[in-house]
Amino acid sequence: MKTPLSSLETRLLLACASALLIACLGPAVAQYDHYHAFADQRVWWGIPHAMDVLSNIPFAVGGIWGLVQLWRHRLARSAQRYLSALFFLGLVVTALCSSVYHWQPGDGGLVFDRLGIVLAFAGLLGLALADRVSDRAGLAMMAVVLVCGPYAVGVWVFSGNLLPWAVLQGGGMLLLLCLAWCPPAAETWGIRLGTVIVVYSLAKLLELGDHSVFAWTGGWVSGHSLKHALAALAAWPVLVAMRPQKPVHNGPRSRRAALPALAWRITLFAIFSIAACANRMCATALFGIRK
Template sequence: MVWMVNQQVTRGRRTRIWGVTFLCWLFIMLVTPKIPLSYRNHLYADMRNFLGVPNTLNVITNFPFLIVGVLGFVLCLGGGSFFNIRLRGEVWGWVLFYGAIVSVAFGSAYYHLRPDDNRVMLDTLPMMIAYSSLFSSFILERLGERIGLSCMFSLLVLAVLSTSYARTFNDLRLCMTFQLIPCIAIPIMTFLFPPKYTHSRYWLWISGVCIIAKMEALADMKIYRANNYIISGHSLEHLCSAIAPILVTVMLMQRSSRYQRLGEIKECP
């Protein structure tokens, strides 16, 4: 039996999904206090300079983002044939994701050369776009091209608005919530919605790596002390976060379609 796996989620279900997401966001905003952007946010555990490069390890640990981002971006430019991407919307999502990863490399490195409130937006916005494109690509794969593309547009707008809100109102809650929700939603949706491709377990690993990276950032100084001041938690966060796009790339290279697409069914004699 051939499954028409590009069947779109009904309007009622889409409304419920967005409604639950909005209620979760509203609950978090109501129960959590304002998280201001303080100068302390720019004081990292490891601020050593090597070879005249300020905050050397926090700068150079962004290099893996550049490598995997450029590699993935180039491989996606051929229409996604190398990654066995079957829908044009998926190509757009992954091109945007890898482009954002490249931007993270430059934006984060530039910020860490001289951390301050003005430069931090160049670090935050590319990361928010990467989360947006990753989550929307997952939704497109699981729920259909139409809802995936609409989510991509909505999440990109929300990423820009969240970053602007943090800068204007000096409140990081929107940005932090925006990065947390995909890490929680992807594992849940992995079990709720059937995969259209093989190797879907990689989505769980990607989410797990992102959560571990956030924990390392929170334990910046503790990790730095624990390893006798060799590498800080924030530098490890960069390296751990870079594993996520690497896992994405491996997943896209190894996976194959579980079912025949509707367009291919129509072309069959």
């Protein structure tokens, strides 16, 4: 017998439908002209844009580490296992695709870079939903991202409209923020999604300040290189949560037990808001909105 949709699942469905409408009917957004002009152009050992290429190594390390842990300990229920395997595999693919892109930055390489991100993003969003809502919500979200991600990249390639990709990324992070507020579902890992949000928001700020960070550090390291290293830390809360000795959550925490987390949540929301505002200001300054 089919279990009817829970209220959380219904709200998730409505949110996805709204995001789809915005992506399809919203104003077209163009990628800014100098997108590929990264601050750090240094060549080391024959590697062009060496720091932006080599700073992808932490993605590969996090991904391989996670896959080895999954394989060695046969952790978790099947849905969590598949989704986390996809997430860690996505990190390894992201490391490869992003290195290829940064070797010779251009639209062609950026297609591969974004497709690699789709894999990791599908795994992460699916895992977060399986952790906070239900396995089927997690698996459904994984399928949605695996279909809509390449479609959004395709729309950008063939029409130049970046809006569907922006909605996928922004909507996904907003969903993670909402899920960070929810208590873990019964018998799940209880992943600290707030840490993922903080890491991602800081990485986004560094990406936007690529040239400024390069200037501030006297040409030592650029914002984009630091963004790679920091974004790879998104694997850390998942790796910590899936430790074999870690007890699974037995259900939602009581309201009283959740109160001490309020300060942390307010801080989290503030950091996310700052990153979102900075992103918005840069998008206004850098993107041309076409009619």
